[in-house]
Amino acid sequence: MKNSYSSLSIAIQDLQKEGYTADFNLCNAGVEHKHKKRIHKATELDVIKFYRFEGMSNPDDNTILYVIETTTGEKGLLVDAYGMYAGNVPRDLIEKLNMIK
Numbered sequence: 001m002k003n004s005y006s007s008l009s010i011a012i013q014d015l016q017k018e019g020y021t022a023d024f025n026l027c028n029a030g031v032e033h034k035h036k037k038r039i040h041k042a043t044e045l046d047v048i049k050f051y052r053f054e055g056m057s058n059p060d061d062n063t064i065l066y067v068i069e070t071t072t073g074e075k076g077l078l079v080d081a082y083g084m085y086a087g088n089v090p091r092d093l094i095e096k097l098n099m100i101k
Contacts, residue, residue: 001048004051028090065078
């Protein structure tokens, strides 16, 4: 796992080669494995590393790529925009993802 990547797409390709193939999404109950329809609470996952990517022309294009491993052995990636935690995302998950501060 590299310390940095030049683009989000390159990071995703490289990390998928390293076995981080699950596609995770934020949802009201935690982090969902999109294909298995399995939801993991904050206590069931670890954020191994994260990468920030800033849009060249628009600050609203800023994203974060989280490298995640779950207690059930799933390894995957979660892509999210900066500051998107205003919805119904559980507080403990927000705190876990805010490890970047």
